Amino acid sequence: MPVTRQQVETLAQDSGALSRAAKLAQSSSWTGLGRSEQACWGECRGSSIYQVRVDLRDLVSACSCPVRRQPCKHALALLLLAAAEPGALSPSAAPEWVAAWLERRAAAAKARAERAASPSAGKRPVDSAAQAKRAAERAERVAEGLEQLGRWLGDLVRVGLASVEESSPGIFEEQARRLVDAQAPGLAGWVRRLAELPLATPDWHERLLEELGRLTLLLRAYRRRDALPEDLQADLRQLIGWKVTKERVLAEGARLRDRWQAIAQEVTEDDRVRTQRTWLLGHKSGAKALILRFAVGSRRSFTEPLHLGEEFDAELAYYPGASRQRALLAARESVPTQLSELVGGQSIADLRAEVSRALARQPWLDRFGALLSGVAPTLSDDGALRLVDETGDHIAAANVDPFLLLALSGGAPIDIGGEWDGAAFSPSLTVIDGRAHRLRPKPAKRG
Amino acid sequence: MDRVARALVGTDQCGPTSAVDGRRTAAEALVDASPDLPPETRLLLEAGASAIVRLAGELPRGPAPAAQRCPPEELRSCSAVMGSILREMLLGEQGELLPLAVVELRSGGFALPAELLPVALACPKAQRELLAPVLGTRGRWLAGLNPEWAWAAADRSDAEDSPPADALRIFQEGSLEERRTVLAQVRRHDPAEARVWLADVWGQERAEVRQTLLQALEDQLGPDDEAFLEGALRDRSALVRRRAAHLLRGLPSSAFAERMDGRSAPLLTLRRPDIAVKLRAAVAGHAPTGDLLVTLPRVFDPEWAKDGIAEAAPGGLGRGAWWLSQLLAATRLTGWTERLGETPEELVRSLRGSELAGPVLDGWTAAALRQDARAWMPPLWDLWRRLGAKGILTPRPQAALLAAMDRADAEARLCELLGDGTVIVELLEALPRPWPARVASIYLDGLDRWLDRLSKRRPQNDDPWLGSLRTAGVALPSSHLGRASQLPPPTGAPNNWYGGKWRKAFTIFTEAIDLRQRLAAEMRG
Numbered sequence A: 001m002p003v004t005r006q007q008v009e010t011l012a013q014d015s016g017a018l019s020r021a022a023k024l025a026q027s028s029s030w031t032g033l034g035r036s037e038q039a040c041w042g043e044c045r046g047s048s049i050y051q052v053r054v055d056l057r058d059l060v061s062a063c064s065c066p067v068r069r070q071p072c073k074h075a076l077a078l079l080l081l082a083a084a085e086p087g088a089l090s091p092s093a094a095p096e097w098v099a100a101w102l103e104r105r106a107a108a109a110k111a112r113a114e115r116a117a118s119p120s121a122g123k124r125p126v127d128s129a130a131q132a133k134r135a136a137e138r139a140e141r142v143a144e145g146l147e148q149l150g151r152w153l154g155d156l157v158r159v160g161l162a163s164v165e166e167s168s169p170g171i172f173e174e175q176a177r178r179l180v181d182a183q184a185p186g187l188a189g190w191v192r193r194l195a196e197l198p199l200a201t202p203d204w205h206e207r208l209l210e211e212l213g214r215l216t217l218l219l220r221a222y223r224r225r226d227a228l229p230e231d232l233q234a235d236l237r238q239l240i241g242w243k244v245t246k247e248r249v250l251a252e253g254a255r256l257r258d259r260w261q262a263i264a265q266e267v268t269e270d271d272r273v274r275t276q277r278t279w280l281l282g283h284k285s286g287a288k289a290l291i292l293r294f295a296v297g298s299r300r301s302f303t304e305p306l307h308l309g310e311e312f313d314a315e316l317a318y319y320p321g322a323s324r325q326r327a328l329l330a331a332r333e334s335v336p337t338q339l340s341e342l343v344g345g346q347s348i349a350d351l352r353a354e355v356s357r358a359l360a361r362q363p364w365l366d367r368f369g370a371l372l373s374g375v376a377p378t379l380s381d382d383g384a385l386r387l388v389d390e391t392g393d394h395i396a397a398a399n400v401d402p403f404l405l406l407a408l409s410g411g412a413p414i415d416i417g418g419e420w421d422g423a424a425f426s427p428s429l430t431v432i433d434g435r436a437h438r439l440r441p442k443p444a445k446r447g
Numbered sequence B: 001m002d003r004v005a006r007a008l009v010g011t012d013q014c015g016p017t018s019a020v021d022g023r024r025t026a027a028e029a030l031v032d033a034s035p036d037l038p039p040e041t042r043l044l045l046e047a048g049a050s051a052i053v054r055l056a057g058e059l060p061r062g063p064a065p066a067a068q069r070c071p072p073e074e075l076r077s078c079s080a081v082m083g084s085i086l087r088e089m090l091l092g093e094q095g096e097l098l099p100l101a102v103v104e105l106r107s108g109g110f111a112l113p114a115e116l117l118p119v120a121l122a123c124p125k126a127q128r129e130l131l132a133p134v135l136g137t138r139g140r141w142l143a144g145l146n147p148e149w150a151w152a153a154a155d156r157s158d159a160e161d162s163p164p165a166d167a168l169r170i171f172q173e174g175s176l177e178e179r180r181t182v183l184a185q186v187r188r189h190d191p192a193e194a195r196v197w198l199a200d201v202w203g204q205e206r207a208e209v210r211q212t213l214l215q216a217l218e219d220q221l222g223p224d225d226e227a228f229l230e231g232a233l234r235d236r237s238a239l240v241r242r243r244a245a246h247l248l249r250g251l252p253s254s255a256f257a258e259r260m261d262g263r264s265a266p267l268l269t270l271r272r273p274d275i276a277v278k279l280r281a282a283v284a285g286h287a288p289t290g291d292l293l294v295t296l297p298r299v300f301d302p303e304w305a306k307d308g309i310a311e312a313a314p315g316g317l318g319r320g321a322w323w324l325s326q327l328l329a330a331t332r333l334t335g336w337t338e339r340l341g342e343t344p345e346e347l348v349r350s351l352r353g354s355e356l357a358g359p360v361l362d363g364w365t366a367a368a369l370r371q372d373a374r375a376w377m378p379p380l381w382d383l384w385r386r387l388g389a390k391g392i393l394t395p396r397p398q399a400a401l402l403a404a405m406d407r408a409d410a411e412a413r414l415c416e417l418l419g420d421g422t423v424i425v426e427l428l429e430a431l432p433r434p435w436p437a438r439v440a441s442i443y444l445d446g447l448d449r450w451l452d453r454l455s456k457r458r459p460q461n462d463d464p465w466l467g468s469l470r471t472a473g474v475a476l477p478s479s480h481l482g483r484a485s486q487l488p489p490p491t492g493a494p495n496n497w498y499g500g501k502w503r504k505a506f507t508i509f510t511e512a513i514d515l516r517q518r519l520a521a522e523m524r525g
Helices: A005-011 A015-024 A073-084 A096-117 A128-159 A161-167 A170-181 A185-194 A204-223 A230-240 A246-252 A348-361 A402-409 B003-009 B026-032 B039-056 B080-091 B095-108 B114-121 B125-134 B136-143 B147-152 B167-173 B176-189 B191-202 B207-218 B223-232 B238-248 B255-267 B275-284 B302-306 B319-329 B333-340 B344-349 B357-371 B374-387 B397-404 B407-419 B425-430 B437-452 B464-475 B478-485 B497-524
Strands: A030-035 A039-045 A049-055 A060-063 A255-270 A273-282 A288-296 A310-318 A327-332 A368-379 A385-389 A394-396 A414-420 A425-432 A435-438 B268-271 B291-294
Touching: A005 A015, A005 A073, A005 B080, A015 A073, A015 B497, A030 A073, A039 A073, A039 A096, A049 A073, A049 A096, A060 A073, A128 A161, A128 A170, A128 A185, A128 A204, A128 B039, A161 A170, A161 A204, A161 B003, A170 A185, A185 A204, A185 A230, A204 A230, A204 B003, A204 B039, A246 A310, A246 A327, A255 A368, A255 A425, A273 A368, A273 A414, A288 A327, A288 A368, A348 A368, A348 A394, A348 B039, A368 A402, A402 A414, A402 A425, A402 B114, A402 B136, B003 B039, B026 B039, B080 B095, B080 B114, B080 B497, B095 B125, B095 B464, B095 B497, B114 B136, B125 B147, B136 B147, B167 B176, B167 B191, B176 B191, B176 B207, B191 B207, B191 B223, B207 B223, B207 B238, B223 B238, B223 B255, B238 B255, B255 B268, B255 B319, B255 B333, B268 B333, B291 B357, B319 B357, B333 B344, B333 B357, B344 B374, B357 B374, B357 B397, B374 B397, B374 B407, B397 B407, B397 B425, B407 B425, B407 B437, B425 B464, B437 B464, B437 B478, B464 B497, B478 B497
Parallel strands: A255 A414
Antiparallel strands: A030 A039, A039 A049, A049 A060, A255 A273, A255 A310, A273 A288, A310 A327, A368 A385, A368 A414, A385 A394, A414 A425, A425 A435, B268 B291
16 A cells, blocks of 8 residues: 555654654664565664554554653654555565554454454452442432532522622532532533633523523433433433543444445544544435544543545444444444545535434534535625525534635535534634645644 | 524413414424424424424525636645645744745746645734745736735735825825835835825824835935935934935935945045065065055044934943044945045955054945945955954844855955864854855865764864854755755764754754755656
8 A cells, every 4th residue: 555645644643753753764774674464664863773663554653762752753753654655665575674563453353353352351250249249339329419519500590690600610620520520520520621711702501501401301311211212321421521432332333344434533632531533424325423532641642543534444333322323333344545536415404404303302512514515605784704605505514714714615604523512613623625724723732 | 583592582481372373394394293392492493493404405695706716726736745845844843944845846837736725825924025936827827816925815916015095195194014014015006106105294203213215215215315314314303314324324325325335434544565565575475555544533523413413321331433434434435435445355454454444344344335345245244254343333244244245255365264274153154045055065175074073072162164064054055055064064073062962963954955856856756
């Protein structure tokens, strides 16, 4: 599988890394260059000699340099070199240090697959009685926590929201801590995020009341959960904070195999956790999926690269629930390639209808990935950006440089991937004349 | 009372709501199904349900905004690779390469790639002139959508040039910067009008404002401005007087010029070559040279101060020499050729033996630069080179003259230097870019030779060839990129700080050359 420069650019975390890598992408900086069907490798002379290897199937790299965030500049340089001068990397047998790494990767993948196939294998025999007891204890603690949350919500509205302006963010923090103690981390995160609302918008009172209302609905639904369909129960449990293990998703989740396009991606930072939301859209099925990844602490790269604007064959496993949004990549079946065409776009009206249907199944959803087709970026009289389709239907667009979208489109209809949050569409990706353009500003380089 | 108001005040304060009055929305009706709920819970459930209903039922508000469509592009579009190279130049570490790259884009008939237009339109003012021709139809259309980019808009019709309709109001009420800009616009349009505006406010402004606004007259300076400038010479502020004198020095025939002629003429006289000199010159085969006799002014005439001449000399400089330099700088150079009856070359040559060559050279150089006297520049440059002196009025006289003189003259001089293996970084920097082919060839020959013997060279602190690499990387013409990329890297350079510096500088040089070659290759398609 030949590597292209575009792929390397997609991999790079920022243009600085790319230009640092470009300086090393000359065969004179390298010794022991080679490639096989699976991988390419080489030794780069920098301040000392670094051993660099890249698995060509998924472009995951490893390097002996001290930089932990992969791909490092050496790995990028090796790929740039492979893209620019394929001849410099002659086919040969992998040296020991490459072969050993590939074996370790294969072994890890196999172990993952086995764990997925039989979740109990390789683990200590489970004491099911103790497990059931722990589960019952937790259910009880959550129920108490939810009762307390209900009283807190009621008190807020009985006393009046006017006091919130002064008591925020303290009251939200405190309530979030209580929910953590009650083992309901999902709700804790929700309550903690409420602290962002006061004074953020002119209509923040209304927004806050809506959120408090949605929480109250959730509490009521949980109280009478036994009357709800099973899959909606699963959604409620996840919203409250019960983790569904990857193994369970892989073992039980609904599977879908397709060619997936990464049409939108958002990264948010919260304390020490970076969260990456990537929306995938299937070529054949037209199905969507949300892949969530987290990076915690100092090791800030996401485990397996997933880049906006690429497409690949894969089988997904959806998390249990009625919403059928979040999924896991169960198995990748091809090397990702840069998108040169977006397939399966929808009209604005279609998106609205889809959102209505999704909310009817699971009313607490608040973000929807979408690929809008044939929308013309247009400035309204007040300078706000709107996306207008050929029928004259239009929606607000935000979180994007309006002039970048106008420059790329020239005001003509284009296909745009992004995320809809009920108030505005956040454009993330567009493909014009065969070229993918990422519309999200790259997060500033840190450290 | 609506729901938000009740939530704000608190349900305890509102009393029981008459739940069934008026029309109930579908969301509210859902809550009515459980009648025993306390009022705060009812309110919260209604709010939650209607939030979901709103999310599910979002509809466009009002008609779509009118379409804005860009007309088709007339210029060629860049490939993806060109786009990423240009991005590196616009935003990355290769900013110095941008000017040449843009020139090459222009000659290839390309427009900047669309994704870079917002960056290009937001460029610093100094880059506008450079970037405007490669914005293309798309760029000009885009500029029309953002008032901040008016400088590049399609329907410009001299938006930048012609003053705005409310120019006079801005001039009277705006900030200093706005006033300066609007006055400059008016000046370009109607020089006399600008002068009238300036005269109208002249009496009431602070010195700093007067001095700043006066600069507007530099554009389209003409005989009509003389009277106003003469008035400004009597200003209270020395800064304003000096600025006015500077402007007057740009007027070839004026009372100011006459006064200066009168003051300077007695200071320089030419002693014609006597018969002995003529004979010696004839034997040696060159034209006989006279001697320029220089008389230093002895006393400072207070009248001079009114014409912008400073009395106090900078440290280390004789007062007489300082006054002489300034007087010469303010005097018409044509006066000397007329009065003394010699060409500029002859006059400059006749200065060679003089002890006072320095101050005269300094004054003449400033005059030549101010009056754009091209014929004077090459001989002045040659003499600076001979004397190796520093200028006072013009701090880097050689670089300034080289940048101002006719290209062919500048080229010939640099080639001669380079041919002798002499590199002066400052001069190479002053040379317009891209360098002429001849300079480039000789430079690369010299660099090749220098690199060849680098291993045997003693480390030197400011190796001029080393210092010139950075400029060369961005200034060599595209015709010479191939040749430059074949230079041998300094692998044999000694393994010390000197060799290290060379290797580093050479890497930067090759990167620049490489990037430019890649861009050129992409442009050829």
